[in-house]
Amino acid sequence: MPDEPAPDALTQLRWLRTPEGTAATARAAALLAEGADLLTGLARLRAEVGADHAGPAWELARLRARARPVFGADADVLFLTADTLEQAGRPALAARRAQRLLSGEVDSAVDLGCASGTDTVALARAGATVLAVDTDPLARELTAANAEALGVADRVWVVAGDAVELVDAARGGEVAGCAAAVLDPARRAGGRRQLDPDRWSPPWSTVTTLLDRAPHAVVKVAPGLDHERVPAGVEAEWVSAGGSIVEALLWGRAVSTVWRRASLVHGDDALELTAEADPGPAPSGPVRGWLHEPDPAVIRSGLVSLVAVDVGATLVDPTIAYLTADAATDSPWVSSYRVDEVLPFNLKKLRALLRTRGVGRVVVKKRGSAIEPETLARQLRGEGAGTATVVVTRVAGAPTALVCDVR
Numbered sequence: 138m139p140d141e142p143a144p145d146a147l148t149q150l151r152w153l154r155t156p157e158g159t160a161a162t163a164r165a166a167a168l169l170a171e172g173a174d175l176l177t178g179l180a181r182l183r184a185e186v187g188a189d190h191a192g193p194a195w196e197l198a199r200l201r202a203r204a205r206p207v208f209g210a211d212a213d214v215l216f217l218t219a220d221t222l223e224q225a226g227r228p229a230l231a232a233r234r235a236q237r238l239l240s241g242e243v244d245s246a247v248d249l250g251c252a253s254g255t256d257t258v259a260l261a262r263a264g265a266t267v268l269a270v271d272t273d274p275l276a277r278e279l280t281a282a283n284a285e286a287l288g289v290a291d292r293v294w295v296v297a298g299d300a301v302e303l304v305d306a307a308r309g310g311e312v313a314g315c316a317a318a319v320l321d322p323a324r325r326a327g328g329r330r331q332l333d334p335d336r337w338s339p340p341w342s343t344v345t346t347l348l349d350r351a352p353h354a355v356v357k358v359a360p361g362l363d364h365e366r367v368p369a370g371v372e373a374e375w376v377s378a379g380g381s382i383v384e385a386l387l388w389g390r391a392v393s394t395v396w397r398r399a400s401l402v403h404g405d406d407a408l409e410l411t412a413e414a415d416p417g418p419a420p421s422g423p424v425r426g427w428l429h430e431p432d433p434a435v436i437r438s439g440l441v442s443l444v445a446v447d448v449g450a451t452l453v454d455p456t457i458a459y460l461t462a463d464a465a466t467d468s469p470w471v472s473s474y475r476v477d478e479v480l481p482f483n484l485k486k487l488r489a490l491l492r493t494r495g496v497g498r499v500v501v502k503k504r505g506s507a508i509e510p511e512t513l514a515r516q517l518r519g520e521g522a523g524t525a526t527v528v529v530t531r532v533a534g535a536p537t538a539l540v541c542d543v544r
């Protein structure tokens with residue numbers, strides 16, 4: 138387990154939870170809302186609450202303001218550090234996961250690495266009694282503070298514990314006596330992303346042991362996780378919002394219902410695309426009048442061929458996740474571009490073509506090409522008033538530019 142944190146981090150957090158700390162943080166929030174800069178704000182706070190407390194109160198108010206767009210009104214009472222805020226998942230997604238995990242008879246859950254308690258709170262709000270575990274004392278204090286601040290402390294127990302040991306000791310489908318488990322391994326160390334799952338904390342071996350021993354489990358994994366790693370019988374889900382992957386999940390065997398799931402979340406709504414088994418690759422064919430770019434959740438989950446059938450499309454290349462079809466589509470699973478020109482990729486010829494079409498500004502997209510989109514967009518800039526999207530990719534193996542949506 139890590140050493141005790143610098144005593145002042147824990148001491149400061151405990152002070153921030155007192156009525157004086159609450160008042161100082163409210164004062165800092167008011168100064169921030171008035172637009173006070175760091176120096177002025179801190180000077181005013183120091184004069185009002187003393188030099189020792191001004192910094193922590195200012196920092197907490199600043200983190201709460203940063204958390205507000207994602208955490209909503211909860212952010213105003215949350216206890217956070219810069220680290221735990223960075224590691225925290227979105228509460229709306231944690232709520233969605235908790236709902237699914239707790240369906241059926243399951244009413245207790247262990248949060249194996251609670252950080253500042255986003256999952257703990259979501260599980261408690263979904264009705265479970267929750268055992269929140271972390272090796273880090275500061276994380277435990279934050280989770281206890283947040284469970285209290287958000288009114289779920291009566292259903293939450295926060296304890297020191299090592300997830301590796303708890304998972305190794307799991308028996309009868311339970312972990313630490315709980316019927317369900319959430320594992321969200323730390324995938325950064327020293328500020329750097331750990332690409333190798335064996336270097337996550339807890340490591341990959343704990344992920345697979347958990348999925349083997351706890352049928353009611355969900356594990357948050359890196360979006361780039363190799364499909365080969367997904368154990369048999371375990372559903373893998375990729376979730377996107379606003380065109381980007383926001384999380385990737387592995388579901389325990391009692392919760393898994395399909396092979397893969399792509400979910401597109403928008404506020405409280407989610408669209409889902411699923412496959413019982415690997416649907417295999419989509420066929421490829423020549424570029425037609427429309428280019429349909431699948432949502433990243435579809436691509437990552439290996440479900441491009443389902444969308445291809447749905448929109449009557451083929452791949453532009455067997456190795457590239459761009460679809461092409463004769464018609465536009467209103468499928469929510471793709472972004473579409475009308476193809477105006479297709480030419481072998483060549484900067485001079487591309488520039489000349491754009492000039493003749495009166496295009497002065499382009500947005501460049503790429504897939505399967507080493508070009509740098511911003512650089513190419515600059516190189517293609519011209520005098521014309523028209524705009525276009527230039528897609529640089531491989532078509533049947535050849536570097537190709539697709540000039541789309543010329544306006």
Ligand SMILES: C[S@@+](CC[C@H](N)C(=O)[O-])C[C@H]1O[C@@H](n2cnc3c(N)ncnc32)[C@H](O)[C@@H]1O
Nearest residue numbers: 225226250252255271272299300321323338339
């Ligand atoms: C990515 S964070 C969890 C974030 C949390 N689910 C949320 O959304 O706010 C991972 C947490 O696991 C804790 N952790 C890492 N290894 C652990 C272990 N072996 N046992 C218990 N906790 C561990 C870290 O201290 C950290 O707080």
